[in-house]
Amino acid sequence: MAAPNTVATRLAGKSNIIFAAGLVVILATLLIPLPTFLLDIGIACSISLAIAVLIIVLGSNEPLELSTFPSLLLITTLFRLSLNVASTRLILLDGDAGQIISTFGGMVTGNSLIVGLVMFLILVVIQFIVITKGAGRISEVSARFVLDAMPGKQMAIDADLNAGMVSEKEAKARRDAIVKESEFYGAMDGASKFISGDAKAGLIITAVNLVGGVLIGYTHGMSIAQAARQYAILSIGDGLVSQIPSIIIAISSGFLVSKIRSENTLSSDMTRQMFRRNQPIMIAAFVISAFALVPGFPKIPFLLLGGGCGLLAYSMTRKQDVAHPSEASSQTVKTDADEAASVEELLQVDILSILVGVRLINLVDPRKKSSVFERIGALRKKFAQTFGFIIPLVRLRDSINLDPTTYEIRLYDHPIASGTIEPDKYLAMDSGAVQRLVKGIATKEPVYGLPALWIHESDKETAELNGYTVIDPESVLMTHLSETLSRHASELLTREDVQVLLERLRKSQPSLVGEVVPEVISVGLLQRVLQNLLKEGVSIRDLPLVLEAMGEHGGRTKSASLLTEFARKALARSITAQQMSPDGKLYVITLDPSLEHTLINTVNQTGDVIQLAIGPDVAGPLRQQVSEAWKAVMENGTEQISLLCDARVRPGLKELLSRSLHQLPVVAYDEFTAGVTIEPVETITLPNLTEAADQLMQMQMT
Numbered sequence: 001m002a003a004p005n006t007v008a009t010r011l012a013g014k015s016n017i018i019f020a021a022g023l024v025v026i027l028a029t030l031l032i033p034l035p036t037f038l039l040d041i042g043i044a045c046s047i048s049l050a051i052a053v054l055i056i057v058l059g060s061n062e063p064l065e066l067s068t069f070p071s072l073l074l075i076t077t078l079f080r081l082s083l084n085v086a087s088t089r090l091i092l093l094d095g096d097a098g099q100i101i102s103t104f105g106g107m108v109t110g111n112s113l114i115v116g117l118v119m120f121l122i123l124v125v126i127q128f129i130v131i132t133k134g135a136g137r138i139s140e141v142s143a144r145f146v147l148d149a150m151p152g153k154q155m156a157i158d159a160d161l162n163a164g165m166v167s168e169k170e171a172k173a174r175r176d177a178i179v180k181e182s183e184f185y186g187a188m189d190g191a192s193k194f195i196s197g198d199a200k201a202g203l204i205i206t207a208v209n210l211v212g213g214v215l216i217g218y219t220h221g222m223s224i225a226q227a228a229r230q231y232a233i234l235s236i237g238d239g240l241v242s243q244i245p246s247i248i249i250a251i252s253s254g255f256l257v258s259k260i261r262s263e264n265t266l267s268s269d270m271t272r273q274m275f276r277r278n279q280p281i282m283i284a285a286f287v288i289s290a291f292a293l294v295p296g297f298p299k300i301p302f303l304l305l306g307g308g309c310g311l312l313a314y315s316m317t318r319k320q321d322v323a324h325p326s327e328a329s330s331q332t333v334k335t336d337a338d339e340a341a342s343v344e345e346l347l348q349v350d351i352l353s354i355l356v357g358v359r360l361i362n363l364v365d366p367r368k369k370s371s372v373f374e375r376i377g378a379l380r381k382k383f384a385q386t387f388g389f390i391i392p393l394v395r396l397r398d399s400i401n402l403d404p405t406t407y408e409i410r411l412y413d414h415p416i417a418s419g420t421i422e423p424d425k426y427l428a429m430d431s432g433a434v435q436r437l438v439k440g441i442a443t444k445e446p447v448y449g450l451p452a453l454w455i456h457e458s459d460k461e462t463a464e465l466n467g468y469t470v471i472d473p474e475s476v477l478m479t480h481l482s483e484t485l486s487r488h489a490s491e492l493l494t495r496e497d498v499q500v501l502l503e504r505l506r507k508s509q510p511s512l513v514g515e516v517v518p519e520v521i522s523v524g525l526l527q528r529v530l531q532n533l534l535k536e537g538v539s540i541r542d543l544p545l546v547l548e549a550m551g552e553h554g555g556r557t558k559s560a561s562l563l564t565e566f567a568r569k570a571l572a573r574s575i576t577a578q579q580m581s582p583d584g585k586l587y588v589i590t591l592d593p594s595l596e597h598t599l600i601n602t603v604n605q606t607g608d609v610i611q612l613a614i615g616p617d618v619a620g621p622l623r624q625q626v627s628e629a630w631k632a633v634m635e636n637g638t639e640q641i642s643l644l645c646d647a648r649v650r651p652g653l654k655e656l657l658s659r660s661l662h663q664l665p666v667v668a669y670d671e672f673t674a675g676v677t678i679e680p681v682e683t684i685t686l687p688n689l690t691e692a693a694d695q696l697m698q699m700q701m702t
Contacts, residue, residue, distance in 0.1 A: 023075075029082035033089055036098035042083050043100045043241050049076060050245035050252075057252040067180055069256055070187035076249055077194045080242050084205050087238045091231065092212050101237040116236035123243045124203050147186075151365055153178050155396070188257055198246050202239055209235035278316035285309035349413045351392040352492065354481070359404035359423055363474055364396045372396065375478045383482075387489050387534060388541030389497050394481075407477060409484050411491060417484040419446030421473045425454040426463075433467040446480045487662075490531040498527045505543055516547045520554040525563070532564040536654065537665065538571060539578070545570040561610045561651055568671050569647075576673045579665060581640040585677045588644035588667070589629050592685040599649045612652035621686055623660055629682035630664055638681060642667045 029042070053072065060066055090097045157174050213231025289306030292299040354372075356364060364372045376394050384390050402408065409417040420443065428438065429445055429452045440453030455463055455470070463470050471479070485492065502523070506513045517523060529550070530540050540546065549570040550563060557563065568575065579586055591599070604613040614622075626643065633641050645653055647668035654666040672678065 026075075026079050026082045030085050033093075034086045036090060036096060039083065039086055039090065040098040040100050042079075042086070043098070046076075046080055046083060046242075046245045047248075049079075050248035054248050054252045054255075057256050060256070063256050064177065064180060064184060066256060067184050069253070070184070073194050073249065073253065076245070077198045080198065080246060081201060084202070084238065084242050087241075088205060088209055088212075091209055091234045091238060092216055095213075095217075095231070095234070097234050097238055101234060101241050103237070116232065120206060120236050120239045120243070121203075123240070123247065126247065147182055150178060150182060155364065185257070188253070202242050202246065205242075206235050206239035209238060278313045281309055281313035281316065285313060350395045350410070351412060351494075352485075353395040353397060353410045353413065354477075355397055355399040355402055355408045355410065357402040357404040357406045358398060358400060360407055360421060361398050362423055363421070363477065364398075372474055372477060375474065376481075379478060379482055379485075383485060383489075385541075386539060387486075388539050388543065389493060389501060391485060391489075391492050392494075409481060411488055416488060417446075417480060419476070419480055421476055422454040423473050425456055425473070426460050427471045427473070427476050428453045428455045428463045428468040429471070431467055431469045436466045438463045438466060438468065446476065447483045486537070489537075490535040493527065493531055493534060495523065495527055498523055498530065501540075501543055502526075505547075509544055512544060512547055512551070516551040516554070521550050521558070521563070525554075525558060525560060526550065528560040529563050529567055532560060533567060533571070537578070538568065539574055542571055542574055559605075559608050561605070561608050565647065565651060565668075568668070572671050572673050575667060575671050576676055579640060579642045579667060579672075580676070581638070585679045586672060587633070587638050587641050587679050587681050589626065589633065589641065589682045589684060590644050590680045591649075592683055595684065595686055596646055596649060599653065600646060603648055603652055609655075610651040611655050612649070614656075618686070619656060622684070623657060625684045625686065626657060626664070627661060629684060630661065633681050636681075641681070644669065644672075644678070644680075647671075 034042070053076070057066065057069075063069075066072075087097045087101060091101075096102075154175065157171050157178075210232060213235060214227045217227025217231060285306045285308075287306075288302055288309060291297055292302040292306070373396070376396075380391055380394075399408075403420070405420050405422060407419055407421060408415045422441065425441070427443075427445065428440060429450060438453065438455060438459055440455040440459070443452050443454055444450065445452045453463075453468075460470050502513055502517060517526060526547075529546070533540055533546075546567045549566045553563060553566045576586070581587055599612055599614075602613045604611055612619075630641065630643075642665040643653070643657075644667055647670055650666055650668040650671075657664060657666065
């Protein structure tokens with residue numbers, strides 16, 4: 001076994017040299033006269049190559065196994081035409097074209113010019129009208145269907161990739177296979193013209209040889225009958241020698257393009273499918289045998305063929321009877337297994353998915369540049385850098401139940417966000433510096449609900465010049481998806497994700513992971529702490545600092561809320577960098593000291609929940625004051641703002657404000673690193689603080 005592999009490897013390594021040399025020889029044959037023995041060798045190689053190609057095609061399982069077949073057609077056609085030119089030169093100059101051509105001419109024609117011409121024309125008709133025409137039509141239709149099906153196949157691959165059913169490597173291989181399939185059938189559609197052109201060229205060359213031979217023989221003193229007799233045999237032999245390998249190659253092409261993708265060869269599939277049931281074979285046996293009763297028909301051939309079919313059907317019946325019990329049971333088992341598999345598939349729920357209406361399918365077209373598919377990969381990378389873990393793969397699906405221009409972002413198959421997009425328009429939003437209004441369809445920006453317009457592409461440049469912020473439809477969807485994922489980051493972090501993060505950290509800091517998990521805290525408790533951090537927009541990239549805080553305080557408490565506060569202190573640098581403005585300052589909203597002191601006295605921890613024990617008459621005005629202060633700061637142009645308070649109040653105050661002001665960060669004093677500049681911009685006070693304080697004290701005493 002080693003020797004063939006070594007030879008094949010050496011040939012593959014020198015294939016470029018061998019290929020180039022072969023093409024040079026073929027081209028040289030068109031110009032340089034060949035002796036008859038070299039012509040015989042070339043003709044023998046042509047016939048042998050055609051037979052080898054046919055056998056290789058019959059042994060293939062799918063067409064793409066021979067994706068180079070169109071190029072092979074060109075090479076074999078060029079080779080045969082070069083031999084035609086060389087044989088024509090010998091026939092017209094010497095009246096001799098070697099033993100193979102002479103033998104073919106004498107054997108097929110039977111020394112009869114009429115018979116030879118008829119045989120040659122029949123072969124040309126068979127090749128040109130039947131085989132080549134059919135193979136070309138199959139290639140044309142296959143190429144059309146493959147190209148039409150490409151978008152759907154690409155979407156299916158990307159959907160499987162986003163759903164985690166295949167890896168990036170497998171998805172790339174499947175995409176390459178789709179591209180290669182479309183290129184193959186497209187090339188075969190064009191390569192079929194080589195075969196039809198070869199048949200036409202053979203017919204023309206044979207006619208030229210006949211006419212030219214008669215003229216040359218006549219000029220050499222022969223009679224027209226003698227010249228026609230001598231040169232006709234050689235011309236017809238030359239035509240047959242070139243047409244026979246051409247027909248074999250055409251048959252190979254027909255088999256290849258008509259082959260359905262299968263795990264078995266063509267002969268294996270055909271045998272199994274033709275002889276799958278014995279009843280049709282038995283009926284065929286009776287019909288064939290009945291032909292022996294027709295007056296004038298020979299009886300022996302039909303009786304033999306009918307009897308052979310009957311024996312074949314009988315043997316098939318015996319085999320089916322023997323195998324029937326096991327086959328029946330296996331079929332039952334297979335049916336039950338298939339049914340169980342289909343039911344299990346209904347239990348699978350996509351963690352993250354996007355449903356789009358029928359008019360939005362073009363947005364997720366993988367062939368389109370800057371499509372949603374391409375941007376989702378970049379979004380996952382950005383999310384991992386920002387929050388410290390990899391979000392699940394996003395599955396994109398179309399739905400006829402949605403409005404044509406509507407999309408839904410779903411978490412565990414439940415809608416968490418939705419919006420409307422005009423796929424052929426742009427979204428124009430007022431940036432605050434609009435000089436002149438533009439025409440468009442009034443709408444609301446899906447992320448923050450701001451007023452906006454859908455404008456035509458032709459108005460895009462005008463809107464930008466007038467101060468509008470113009471966004472393409474894909475960016476609208478991706479921005480909404482990004483904000484939605486950021487808001488629900490805590491729900492995306494699964495127990496499996498936490499385990500993956502720990503295993504990755506274990507490779508670099510094995511002692512830290514081993515001492516904390518599960519010795520001090522469990523994976524489930526760590527997950528709840530990380531989810532609490534993500535819920536407030538705190539990145540968990542610095543997982544070692546979180547584990548160090550867990551290891552230090554996890555022995556004293558198992559409260560996820562308290563451990564979250566300890567983790568936040570450990571992540572002070574990250575929180576500071578996240579809240580810092582571009583000018584290097586921290587702009588904060590503070591609480592009036594008396595209000596803060598009053599709130600400290602109302603902190604209450606019940607189980608794992610830390611909250612402020614205040615009534616609605618205090619909570620409502622407090623939320624309103626914070627909301628108005630935040631709005632005033634934002635209107636003044638300060639975008640990065642946080643609410644600063646005492647560490648004991650922070651979790652309860654965040655819980656109080658999370659319903660209506662979930663985007664406002666609430667930060668404790670010791671969660672900002674020392675040395676940074678803190679700039680208070682608003683202070684929260686309650687007008688009736690004395691009454692509120694008395695009420696709070698009474699509630700606490702009660």
